[in-house]
Amino acid sequence: MTNALFSVFDQGAGIFRLAPAWVPRVYCVPGRRIKLHPDDYYALGSHRGGIDERWLASTTFADNGPDTSENEGLSFIVCEDGTQILLRDAVEEMGATLIGKRLWNEYAAWPMYSKFFDNLTALPHHVHHSNEHAALTGKKGKPEAYYFPPQMNNHGGDAPYTFFGLNPGTTKDDVRRCLEKFTTGDNGILELSRAHRLVPGTGWDVPPGVLHAPGSMCTYEPQAASDVYAMYQSVIDNRQALPTDLLWKECPPDRMGDMDWLLDALDWETNTDPDFHKNRFCPPVPVKDLAEMQAEGYEDRWITYKSSAFSAKELTILPKSSVVIRDAAAYGCIVVQGHGRMGEHEVECPSLIRYGQLTRDEFFVSESAAQNGVLIENHSDCDALVMLKHFGPENPDLNLSN
16 A cells, blocks of 8 residues: 555645545434535434534544444545545554654554534533543543534524533532432433533533533534543433443443442543633634734634644635645644635535535645645635644644633
8 A cells, every 4th residue: 555655645745635434423413514415414324323423534433332334433535546545544654754753753643533513402411531541441531622613503503502511519429419310311410510602613622521511513523532431411301311331331341330430530620610611611812913814815713722632723715815824733624615725636615415425625734744834725706715624732833821
């Protein structure tokens, strides 16, 4: 594969085009905002659930139970001859040439991915484990973050608000009583939490160990390369009961049935933080003076910036503008508005995608290409070209004090 892979890399001047990676969830109802054709939201069969996620620049396998397909959640590189190569295999083979020495020497892998999460209703209150707890089942922890792209939210779904954490003053005994009632109906854990209205064009930081019941806006989610979680809420919106195996998911065999394990997995200080909104809310932040950027034909904003595990930007190229954009690190990107060109690649935001169809909206940019600068052209005289860019840990460009 080496010659073919490096040939594609050279043809794209260090940028790979990626195919869409669709992921179903058996406990979800698609919100139908991720541009998938209406006939295809159950393309994998109703037993797999609706497709309400698209994974972006992913080398992470989706943990979807015994019916999970071989490469579910994994991104593929699209070659000019129509063949496809797993991005995961490309990272393993190319190493520092693709993701840079800094990340390769530290992780020997692409350590993050992003996704579109598109659910019509809210998810149950659940937690993603820390590295310490996930390691006990041979996995990695999962910090994540949310951003709500205006282009992907023509409607807010049934519940455009997210419950985060626990009310200040909540005790572990309060939570224990809820968990003990998991099999007897609604265990009432949301009564211990606070809901926050979701606003398009803003986002949130969600560290591991924090309970959260994500609302129904279509969400762009940069996160660590892991798919660990456990559901602490037993019934969703009085309509859907969850099986107990989702409560004990990721639990070591010797702690199965131990309520203390479930409580230990929670970051108690962050969950009960009275300043949770102040510390975790993420309004967009321009990377430099906005007027200066606009004079040069673009706008670039940090939209995910409170985690050391990843970061993300929203880049807008103004109509009929061409701009060379330089970044210090490799990144994946997805076009959410407009059309034009990025380096050697035509780029466009599709209106409708059939399951299995290729697109020209998703790419992976190597560190060398990012550092040398990528020429991005907006071919429209009236529409902005907008893309979301997701970076790995410790982005050298990220120097915000907040």
